[in-house]
Amino acid sequence: MTKQYHHGDLREALIDATLEMLKNDEAHLIGFRELARRLDVSRAAPYRHFESVENLLGFIAEEGYRKFIEALEPVAHHGALSSKERFLELGIVYVNFALKNSAHYRLMFDQRFFKTGTFPKVEHLAAQAFGLLKLTASACLPADAAPEEKNQLANLAWASVHGISKLFIDGQWDQVQDRQKFIRYACEKLVAIV
Amino acid sequence: MTKQYHHGDLREALIDATLEMLKNDEAHLIGFRELARRLDVSRAAPYRHFESVENLLGFIAEEGYRKFIEALEPVAHHGALSSKERFLELGIVYVNFALKNSAHYRLMFDQRFFKTGTFPKVEHLAAQAFGLLKLTASACLPADAAPEEKNQLANLAWASVHGISKLFIDGQWDQVQDRQKFIRYACEKLVAIV
DNA sequence: TATGAATGTTGTCACCGTCAACATATGGAT
């Protein structure tokens, strides 16, 4: 098959190639010229699909949050589980999502998307995701517990699963042998805090 | 005072200006040309003090870890406190260091420094800092506790304080009113886990 | 005071993101 003038699905290919690069490199190393080179396409072709590099990364971050919410939602609303069981499961699902989608997760928490106003979609999706966490954590406390206490619990849980995810992803915990065992340990301890 | 040929202490000025920029921007936006402009110096002058931008950032990361260890060490070895008191205090000091030195802290956990082998000094200092955490956490468990359990506890504590620090620093927790109150709450809960 | 080292400057190169102008392919209306 000879080289074609049109790529076929350059948009999707750009996203895939970016995620591929993000597995090893940091976001700031992503560039249209490099992506174009990898996809055997001219240097300006990516501009037909994304306004700018920042824009491409923003879209991928959004995509990540959508997948994230998709993963958390059923657990947060799982009727057959008790509040604490939901809380436990949500933590486990959270960290496993981060591990399986590390390129997405890293990008999702990139500081550049949280300068208020510049990426409203990302901000909104992020708030939605963390709403699920707050909801699930709060439900473990008595209904008449102080709102402050509910927030504190939710924030501590969020910080913990986020910290676990980051330290795994960024390679600081390569020595941990049984990741699933640790994740379960950590989430059980968090549930026990209540 | 007329413009001088020599700056005086360009090296320190570069470090300060970089930290100033890091308060708002991300590491990838730091550049020698921009720094030179801010310090009213020619574009190549920074090369007399740092081999490359990467190198400048690496030095600042090292500096951050040295300060970090300096802050943690006395708490970790504070003889007048019980194991659990040390654990509690260490957590509080950890997060407060991150808040007060947010530019340093962000850089210290930049992924670029943990590609094994490229920044051995940073890697070593990081390991040293986290050794203090592990030591302090482990001491709260019975001496004959399984090493795995000690590691699990230390890792969970580390993940939690790291997550708290990151979420504060990256602006995701701007709505939290009394930061110190939350930090104390979180660290007390972590101690209670033991 | 003279001289080598430290520090600052200018010139140059290759790379990058972005836009404009142009080329080609695609798909639907006729």
Next chain:
DNA sequence: ATCCATATGTTGACGGTGACAACATTCATA
């Protein structure tokens, strides 16, 4: 089947960047 608007890909150009080499100035000290 043909025509044309649109989508997509290409090339050229511009200003920005990091990095290095060659050159200029100042400093330290013998």
